[in-house]
Amino acid sequence: METSAQTALRTVENLATAVLLFDKDLHLISINSAGETLLSVSHKRVSGMQPNQIWPNSSFFYEAIQRSLYSGTTCIERGIDLNLNNGHQIKVDCMITPVVVDHAAEEILLELVDAHGFVRVMQEVSQETVQAAAKESVQGMAHEIKNPLGGIRGAAQLLERELDDKDLLEYTGIIINECDRLRKFIDRMLTTSTHPVKLDLNIHEVLEYVVSVVHAENAHKVNIKRDYDPSIPNIKADREQIIQVILNLLRNAVQEIDKDGHITLVTRIQRQVTIQHKLNRHIIVIDIIDDGPGIPPEIESGAFYPLVTGRAEGTGLGLSIAQQLIQSHGGLINYERKDNNTYFSILLPTEQCDE
Numbered sequence: 001m002e003t004s005a006q007t008a009l010r011t012v013e014n015l016a017t018a019v020l021l022f023d024k025d026l027h028l029i030s031i032n033s034a035g036e037t038l039l040s041v042s043h044k045r046v047s048g049m050q051p052n053q054i055w056p057n058s059s060f061f062y063e064a065i066q067r068s069l070y071s072g073t074t075c076i077e078r079g080i081d082l083n084l085n086n087g088h089q090i091k092v093d094c095m096i097t098p099v100v101v102d103h104a105a106e107e108i109l110l111e112l113v114d115a116h117g118f119v120r121v122m123q124e125v126s127q128e129t130v131q132a133a134a135k136e137s138v139q140g141m142a143h144e145i146k147n148p149l150g151g152i153r154g155a156a157q158l159l160e161r162e163l164d165d166k167d168l169l170e171y172t173g174i175i176i177n178e179c180d181r182l183r184k185f186i187d188r189m190l191t192t193s194t195h196p197v198k199l200d201l202n203i204h205e206v207l208e209y210v211v212s213v214v215h216a217e218n219a220h221k222v223n224i225k226r227d228y229d230p231s232i233p234n235i236k237a238d239r240e241q242i243i244q245v246i247l248n249l250l251r252n253a254v255q256e257i258d259k260d261g262h263i264t265l266v267t268r269i270q271r272q273v274t275i276q277h278k279l280n281r282h283i284i285v286i287d288i289i290d291d292g293p294g295i296p297p298e299i300e301s302g303a304f305y306p307l308v309t310g311r312a313e314g315t316g317l318g319l320s321i322a323q324q325l326i327q328s329h330g331g332l333i334n335y336e337r338k339d340n341n342t343y344f345s346i347l348l349p350t351e352q353c354d355e
């Protein structure tokens with residue numbers, strides 16, 4: 001028979017909120033699984049630590065905990081940036097509650113919720129709407145343009161054969177070339193309608209392949225660093241489509257950085273992430289980080305729409321295609337500006353882990 005203490009423990013252990021308990025000298029007594037996941041630590045490692053050891057250089061937070069302990073009052077803080085020992089930074093909403101025994105605070109309880117997660121869900125909902133509308137309008141438009149295009153090209157070819165004045169061939173040549181260019185453009189817009197063929201895929205092998213393509217197409221040396229998590233398992237995904245996504249994002253980054261700028265590719269695993277209303281036990285995250293200026297503010301909100309571009313020579317299809325392809329894999333691409341760096345993060349469920 002389970003005691004009420006055991007039941008309480010099991011409840012806390014299964015909460016999606018991170019819960020940490022400190023004694024009155026602010027040494028960590030316990031942390032639940034959600035806390036270990038959020039802070040990327042094991043309870044063994046952090047047990048007994050003080051807040052400033054768990055979150056170095058997060059003095060604002062440390063002071064808020066002390067304030068709550070001394071005043072004996074609950075305190076709520078939103079959107080706090082916490083620096084983790086692994087160098088990452090997370091944004092959390094937090095409730096700090098002193099556990100009062102005989103009028104004195106004996107322990108302090110922290111509840112932390114990932115604030116990025118909330119922002120991400122909001123972004124996701126708007127992304128889904130954008131993508132659905134974009135797909136519909138692009139497909140309708142593509143169909144209407146493609147039909148007459150064949151006729152124009154055919155007529156120009158017939159005209160070419162009939163022309164006696166060879167100087168005029170230049171003009172029919174232009175018509176044919178421009179028809180071909182438009183056709184390729186439309187085909188690119190339509191690529192996302194292909195259903196993904198999901199096979200076993202090693203994401204690091206794909207990343208390295210894309211890096212080699214990017215090196216080959218740039219005359220100058222592109223500085224690309226890697227920070228891969230070698231423990232990532234193979235995923236089930238469409239190789240060609242994932243290559244296209246990473247290539248689009250990496251090309252964008254290359255186009256935005258200075259000659260001596262940096263790009264970093266980071267891979268990692270995240271647990272318990274909801275995407276497209278589905279809770280995934282594991283997802284992989286691929287960050288493509290560059291130290292360029294970021295998306296120009298005037299197009300930031302619409303950058304994932306087709307035909308939105310900040311570049312004179314851009315077609316504005318790269319991000320919209322990438323987003324659609326990743327969504328058809330049950331994932332999502334996020335954009336974020338952090339510490340003067342541009343982050344495009346691909347979130348992909350690792351299907352075979354969850355099945």
Ligand SMILES: Nc1ncnc2c1ncn2[C@@H]1O[C@H](COP(=O)(O)OP(=O)(O)OP(=O)(O)O)[C@@H](O)[C@H]1O
Pocket residue numbers: 248252253256290292293294295296303308309310311313314315316317318319320342
């Ligand atoms: N890493 C980045 N840094 C800064 N701005 C970016 C970055 N990636 C995309 N952008 C901005 O978002 C716009 C849209 O990107 P998108 O890839 O959709 O189209 P594009 O690069 O202009 O054209 P293309 O269809 O050839 O990819 C870009 O024109 C650029 O202004």
Ligand SMILES: [Mg+2]
Pocket residue numbers: 248251252314317318319
């Ligand atoms: Mg692009």
